[in-house]
Each structure stands twice: as structure tokens, then as C-alpha cells.
Amino acid sequence: EARRLLAEGVDPSAQRKAARAAQTEAVENTFAAVAREWYDTRHRHEVVESHATRNWRRLERHTFPTLATRPVAELEPQEVLQSLRRIEARGYLETAQRVRALIGQVFRYAVATGRARRDITVDLREALRTPDKKHHAAITEPDEIGALLNAVDGYGGEPTTRAALQLAPLVFTRPGDLRQLKWEDLDIEAAEWRLPTTKNGEPLIVPLTAQAIGILSEMEPLTGKQTYVFASNRSRGRPMSNMTLNAALRRLGYGGHVITAHGFRAMARTVLVERLRYPVELVEMQLGHRVRDVHGRAYNRTQWLDDRQEMMQAWADYLDCLRGVSNHTSGAGLGRSR
Numbered sequence: 001e002a003r004r005l006l007a008e009g010v011d012p013s014a015q016r017k018a019a020r021a022a023q024t025e026a027v028e029n030t031f032a033a034v035a036r037e038w039y040d041t042r043h044r045h046e047v048v049e050s051h052a053t054r055n056w057r058r059l060e061r062h063t064f065p066t067l068a069t070r071p072v073a074e075l076e077p078q079e080v081l082q083s084l085r086r087i088e089a090r091g092y093l094e095t096a097q098r099v100r101a102l103i104g105q106v107f108r109y110a111v112a113t114g115r116a117r118r119d120i121t122v123d124l125r126e127a128l129r130t131p132d133k134k135h136h137a138a139i140t141e142p143d144e145i146g147a148l149l150n151a152v153d154g155y156g157g158e159p160t161t162r163a164a165l166q167l168a169p170l171v172f173t174r175p176g177d178l179r180q181l182k183w184e185d186l187d188i189e190a191a192e193w194r195l196p197t198t199k200n201g202e203p204l205i206v207p208l209t210a211q212a213i214g215i216l217s218e219m220e221p222l223t224g225k226q227t228y229v230f231a232s233n234r235s236r237g238r239p240m241s242n243m244t245l246n247a248a249l250r251r252l253g254y255g256g257h258v259i260t261a262h263g264f265r266a267m268a269r270t271v272l273v274e275r276l277r278y279p280v281e282l283v284e285m286q287l288g289h290r291v292r293d294v295h296g297r298a299y300n301r302t303q304w305l306d307d308r309q310e311m312m313q314a315w316a317d318y319l320d321c322l323r324g325v326s327n328h329t330s331g332a333g334l335g336r337s338r
Helices: 002-007 012-028 031-047 047-061 077-089 092-114 120-124 142-152 160-173 175-179 211-223 244-251 265-275 280-286 304-324
Strands: 192-195 206-207
Touching: 002 142, 031 047, 031 092, 047 077, 077 092, 077 120, 092 120, 142 160, 142 265, 142 304, 160 175, 160 244, 160 265, 160 304, 175 244, 175 265, 206 304, 211 304, 265 280, 265 304, 280 304
Parallel strands: none
Antiparallel strands: 192 206
16 A cells, blocks of 8 residues: 555655544544533633533533534534424423524634634524523512511521521622622622622622621621531532522522522612612613623623612612611612602
């Protein structure tokens, strides 16, 4: 074979090296390999750990069985659509949309690194069914909020769980951020909780009210020497389970159809805007959502701290009024007039 190649003017050694290089390139440029590189290089550094892990599992479960070994440059929109259709067929419409978005991120990374020509998921935007918009159950009527808060104060389970439930409406962060709150991210003197990254991969500053600091002070003797404020009782060094708060709400008689841990966010947004009359942009920024200026540029979510501090304290005092507790500041609970 070598003599034949030489007779044809081909260097056998060079051909072997080229063949090995082609094989290596084929292995390194499969969809699974590019997805792993995207995840390790970009994604897991840009979003919180739990969100990154959940997204990787979605890719593994829903795309790898059919797409893993395919060279990313050779994939066609129809192949990707077939994988997404399998998800749809099981009734998981929102998951199908999320997986399409993740595949798109992998393809855009492949384009940036020279291993694909374009993001083929753009062709699939109108191909999937749109899921019905579901909102997390929430309570927004003042008397019902007061009853809920009093029920939380009387929770007879673990003190750590009760404290987390008490803090949830005061800070109205995502439940995952709350349960993974670390002592090192708290600056009690500055009255701030600084999240290095949220679900969207951006930092967020949460002003701490007098009430919030009081709850954290009660937690310090319990978990102050551990990493997490709301540490797991079963596994040292880990935060409480992502099911703990909703389970506690059910135990109090507030099942998922009434309110969930995530529902404290909807509660705050509705009441702060509609009753306390705070600007929706200010509330959205505190929720960790992207807020854009008149030029379409996203505000940095570490801005407007003075206004947000005032809003958060007024909100905490308003909640105290609803539960029948004396206010920590004068004029509390009145919000601001337009």
C-alpha cells in the first residue's frame, strides 16, 4: 500500500498523519463534544450552578440519544426538530422550547469557534407548539397576605425552614438564590446581600431591611460557621433542598395552587406597583429582571441602590402592618404617591 501511494506521488507518512488528524477532528467536533466544551468554557461560569446543571441534564437526556455523535457542522434542522418533537409528543412543550434554546447556544458557540457555519435552530422558531403561559400561584390581597405571614411566623418545623420562609417575602429573590444564600455574600454593615450571579448570569444587590437583618441575626448562632445560611439538616455543607419551602407551605395549608415559594416574587411585584405605587422599572430591577433605558440598553442591576433600599424598607414595614406588628420606621407601609 505504501509503494502504491508513493507511485501515486503521495507520502504515506503524511497521509497517516492527515487521517489521524481528520479522525481527531471528527471526534472533537461532534455535537456532544462541542456542547461539553460550551458548557465548561461558557455556560457553567455564566449562570448559577443549579441552573447550569439542570440545563446540562436537559441536553444529555433530550439531545444526546440522537445527536451526540453527529458532527455539528453536518447537522440539519430536521434532525434537531425530530429530537424536539419527541419532547413535544410527551406533552412537555416548555421543555422543548428550552432545549431548542440550549441547542442554539451550542450552535452559536460552534460558529464562534469555526466548527459550524450558522445556528440552524433559527429555522425552527415557528416549528414548535407554544406552551400555555403558567404563572406561579401567589397571594396579593392584603388580608390574605397578613394571614399567610402570621402562619409562617407560627411554623412549628425546623427553625431554619421558618427563617427562610420569613425572609422570602422580604427579599423576593428566586427560591434557588434564597436557599443557596451564603454567609460570605452578606455585608451586614452595608445592609446588602450581593449575589455574584443570578439565573441570568448577572450580579444583583439585594438591600437588606431591618427585618431581614433581624432574621439573619437569629440564624447566625445556628449556621454562622457553615457555608450556607439555610444549611441542610441532613447533609453538612449543602443548602436546604429545593423542595423544603414548598413542602413547608403545604404543611401550613398553603398548597401549590394557593402560593409557592416562587409566588412571593409575584406578590411583591403586584403589591409594590399597584398598592404602594413604586415604579415598575424599580421593582423589575429588584426582581433581577432586565430593565432597559430609552435607548434599549440594559441597566446594571447594581444601580438605583438608594431608591431600592427605601422601597425594600417600605415593603418590609408594609408587611409588618399586614401581620399586625409595629413598624420599624416611621411612615412605613404608605409607599409613595405618584
